[in-house]
Amino acid sequence: MFPIVSTTLFMPLLGALLVMGFRKAPAKLVHTIGIFTSGFTLIGAIIMWSRGINSTGFAQLEQLEWMPAIGAAYRVGVDGISLPLVLLSALLFFVTFIYSAKVRERPHAYVVLMLLLETAAIGTFTALDAILFYVFFEVSLVSMYFMIADWGHEDRQRAALMFFIYTLLGSLPLLLAILGMYLGSDPHTFDMRVWIENPPLTGTAAMLALIAMLFTFAVKTPVFPFHTWLPAAHVQAPAAGSVILAGVMLKFGTYGLIRFSLQMLPEAFREVGVVVLVFGIISALYGAFAALAQNDLKRLVAYTSVNHMGYIVIGVAIAALAIDPAIRATALDGSVLQMISHGLVTGALFFLVGMLQDRAKTREMDQFGGLLKLTPIFGWSFVLAAFASLGLPGLAHFPAEFQIFLATLQVEPFAIIVILGIVVTAGLYLKAISQIFLGEANTKWQGMPDLTMRELITLTPLLALIIIIGIAPAWVLDVIHKTTLNLHL
Amino acid sequence: MEKDLAFLMPEIAVLLTAVAALIAEMLRKPRIAFAASVAGLLIATGLTIPLLHVDVTVFSGTFRVDILSVWAKLILLPATVLAVLLVRAELGGSAREGTAYVLVLMVTLASLLMAGVGDTMLLILAVLLSGLGSFALVAYPRDDAATEAAMKFFVFASVTGGVMIFGLSYWFGITGSTLLNETTRLGNMPVVASIGLFAVIIGLGYKASLVPFHFWAPDAYEGAPVSIAAYLSVVPKIGAIFALAQVVRDLPSELNWSLVIALLAVLTMTYGYLAALVQNNVVRLLAYSSIAQAGYFLLGIVAIGASALAFQSIVVFAAAYAAMNLGAFALVMQNGRTLDAFTGKGRSHPVTSVAMVIFLLSLAGIPPLAGFVGKFLLFGASIDAGFTWLAIIAILNSVLSLAVYLRIIVAMYKKADTTETAETITIPLLSSLVWFIAAAFTLGIGLAAQLILKAFF
Numbered sequence: 001m002f003p004i005v006s007t008t009l010f011m012p013l014l015g016a017l018l019v020m021g022f023r024k025a026p027a028k029l030v031h032t033i034g035i036f037t038s039g040f041t042l043i044g045a046i047i048m049w050s051r052g053i054n055s056t057g058f059a060q061l062e063q064l065e066w067m068p069a070i071g072a073a074y075r076v077g078v079d080g081i082s083l084p085l086v087l088l089s090a091l092l093f094f095v096t097f098i099y100s101a102k103v104r105e106r107p108h109a110y111v112v113l114m115l116l117l118e119t120a121a122i123g124t125f126t127a128l129d130a131i132l133f134y135v136f137f138e139v140s141l142v143s144m145y146f147m148i149a150d151w152g153h154e155d156r157q158r159a160a161l162m163f164f165i166y167t168l169l170g171s172l173p174l175l176l177a178i179l180g181m182y183l184g185s186d187p188h189t190f191d192m193r194v195w196i197e198n199p200p201l202t203g204t205a206a207m208l209a210l211i212a213m214l215f216t217f218a219v220k221t222p223v224f225p226f227h228t229w230l231p232a233a234h235v236q237a238p239a240a241g242s243v244i245l246a247g248v249m250l251k252f253g254t255y256g257l258i259r260f261s262l263q264m265l266p267e268a269f270r271e272v273g274v275v276v277l278v279f280g281i282i283s284a285l286y287g288a289f290a291a292l293a294q295n296d297l298k299r300l301v302a303y304t305s306v307n308h309m310g311y312i313v314i315g316v317a318i319a320a321l322a323i324d325p326a327i328r329a330t331a332l333d334g335s336v337l338q339m340i341s342h343g344l345v346t347g348a349l350f351f352l353v354g355m356l357q358d359r360a361k362t363r364e365m366d367q368f369g370g371l372l373k374l375t376p377i378f379g380w381s382f383v384l385a386a387f388a389s390l391g392l393p394g395l396a397h398f399p400a401e402f403q404i405f406l407a408t409l410q411v412e413p414f415a416i417i418v419i420l421g422i423v424v425t426a427g428l429y430l431k432a433i434s435q436i437f438l439g440e441a442n443t444k445w446q447g448m449p450d451l452t453m454r455e456l457i458t459l460t461p462l463l464a465l466i467i468i469i470g471i472a473p474a475w476v477l478d479v480i481h482k483t484t485l486n487l488h489l
Numbered sequence: 490m491e492k493d494l495a496f497l498m499p500e501i502a503v504l505l506t507a508v509a510a511l512i513a514e515m516l517r518k519p520r521i522a523f524a525a526s527v528a529g530l531l532i533a534t535g536l537t538i539p540l541l542h543v544d545v546t547v548f549s550g551t552f553r554v555d556i557l558s559v560w561a562k563l564i565l566l567p568a569t570v571l572a573v574l575l576v577r578a579e580l581g582g583s584a585r586e587g588t589a590y591v592l593v594l595m596v597t598l599a600s601l602l603m604a605g606v607g608d609t610m611l612l613i614l615a616v617l618l619s620g621l622g623s624f625a626l627v628a629y630p631r632d633d634a635a636t637e638a639a640m641k642f643f644v645f646a647s648v649t650g651g652v653m654i655f656g657l658s659y660w661f662g663i664t665g666s667t668l669l670n671e672t673t674r675l676g677n678m679p680v681v682a683s684i685g686l687f688a689v690i691i692g693l694g695y696k697a698s699l700v701p702f703h704f705w706a707p708d709a710y711e712g713a714p715v716s717i718a719a720y721l722s723v724v725p726k727i728g729a730i731f732a733l734a735q736v737v738r739d740l741p742s743e744l745n746w747s748l749v750i751a752l753l754a755v756l757t758m759t760y761g762y763l764a765a766l767v768q769n770n771v772v773r774l775l776a777y778s779s780i781a782q783a784g785y786f787l788l789g790i791v792a793i794g795a796s797a798l799a800f801q802s803i804v805v806f807a808a809a810y811a812a813m814n815l816g817a818f819a820l821v822m823q824n825g826r827t828l829d830a831f832t833g834k835g836r837s838h839p840v841t842s843v844a845m846v847i848f849l850l851s852l853a854g855i856p857p858l859a860g861f862v863g864k865f866l867l868f869g870a871s872i873d874a875g876f877t878w879l880a881i882i883a884i885l886n887s888v889l890s891l892a893v894y895l896r897i898i899v900a901m902y903k904k905a906d907t908t909e910t911a912e913t914i915t916i917p918l919l920s921s922l923v924w925f926i927a928a929a930f931t932l933g934i935g936l937a938a939q940l941i942l943k944a945f946f
Binding site for chain 2 (some may be wrong): 066067070109131134135138139141142146149150157161164165168169172173175176179180182183
């Protein structure tokens, strides 16, 4: 069997080495290499998708000895939770490369870092060895730091530093937890499959490990009150960086929440499930209300991320609390699908904000007006993405959030107050749309060009998938459901 | 006796190399001294390979040829080769160039003796030999700063050395033997034995620059040539750490030595990074950083006897530390000693800057670099030995360390204030070779850690 997972995983790294080899190559060639490499990676991810998954455990396993003396090995594979995320990452990186083909400031370094980031992202989702997971998890951090620090906006150095220190501080407790699980397993191993099969820790040790992990993933997701790095990083990051940060990297947090906290420490998670649930609720509501108060469009989108990621946390907490496996599966289906939807919708929104900023050099919403008439394609694209973001039925977020709320009602009915968040997001997006796109056209923006061909190519796959998943989510949900139904927690 | 000598082939090779280099220097042929040093060290490394799975003591137990001392040779001998290349790059052509090689070789020999020490008398001898060579190396430039640094170093070493000899006499008094493996009997008189323990910690703590015996280190590194600072921060320090491991492995637990070492680790890591945080001179910054790194080594020492990971973690981290620290110092040699010298280098010198980022991130323990693998094993060892709180403090210090190393990285990728005049780019061949090899190891040790780990099973 051809090792398609490893090929997909290391394809971007190969491309990065290629770019490093051609240090004198013109910017155009460098970007072409980037686009082609990520295109091949996307094809690899599609082949992985076509090969499918098993109903229990992991599929498409590939292993290699690494440090057998301490039970660490190179192990990769996918299940219904990670496979959709791999596909999402590959797609987002591919369109990001198309969008960034205009970058002329140190294009070599830019493409190398982005490709490195792609390997780190796919590696995080496919790793089945805890050390390997941690390695990819941290490599992504370094690449993103340079991404923000080198190609960001005015105050980028500070934001990049804050991002780096915050998330590194956040990820170190995970290291402790991993060490604890390793020492608790018998025989000692870093094999995540073994940890999921036989949770190595119990009692107080399990609770301590869980608290450490929850801290890590709460920073990464981010969950209120650990979210403060997020708006700063997003505002300063270049548009492509924001897309990857929100679309792919935030998912590390929620993916880890399911893979590590829920699957490896189910007993402990059940005990603190309500606490996690409350954090999720606060996060979702806080994100919505904070977004409402923004005038900067990018900050607004950043805060809605906090809101949407909050729903995922709620879904996972409900899955931990649920006793009926069917309800648990519903909650997890919703959570995983929400990750995909959020990647597509927020990715599209950050691209659109970037396109607006490229044209107008400002993101203050009150500076605009009547853009729908001047730039109709841009305007309608934004309206579509914004409606998806507020959870309109028929668009990508609806089937995901619906399942989360359905499971919530059955397990912890009080938590349904979070539905208020949807009302608030609806309000804030309508306000944004009316300020930017409706009303009197501001003469200042007369002659603003509509979307270029490259921008259209960037957006089309995302917008199309938003509609497809909204109307017919079954092709993704079936894959997710196959795994979530058979989790023995 | 002949059989014992066969086990000492690498040490003998280093000694003969030193003699050869000395003769070459007396004939005023520094080039030959340099070539002989490199060749001799490589031969000594080769001679170590057959000893890989040996575990014996020689000369009636005074010297141990075991996993620690063999790996000390495999790490320190190549590290000395790199240091010799740096010395050549920096001091080549100066008046007494050859003496530097001789002294470096003698200090390396002393460090190897420390790493395999099995007897208190040998320990004292090795510490003194290493000290004498080091003072002369620091004073090499003969200017005010170097002389003052060497003087401070000398006074500090004399006092701590004296204390160590005094304290060890208590152990001799109790056990009636100078052999370290007799120290298992110290449990009968824990109070008196503790005096000896403190003395050893002071003596080796100064050598390994553990807080609070570290005061000499930043001044000595700053006063000395950069290549010498690089050497002193790696070879004698690792030797002293290994010596400490050899001393404590036989100590009875009644002495509570692991708790004492754990407290020293906390003090060393925390103080080292806090002090590094306010330095503007990169050599001083790296000096304090290497003090803090010594604290991480102690996490492995604490676990000796309680965790199977202890020795492996120390060895893996030693290999990682040697590679990344030498690499960082090599780049300081190329770029300059102040933080300002690094400003804007990210754009003007992209390749060396990437290498520097690799070294600094590895020092901070970011995966998948060598420093991460080493620290990861150290954390594991100390948790396994029941010192979870120590691992947590170490992890918190890793965050602090990031702030330290990021100061250099941020400066490198900042826009330079002045528009740089087109300077003629000359690539210093020797020091570039050093950082290149060091970078290869820093990147590769993570993948190759198995080679080291396998030797333990």
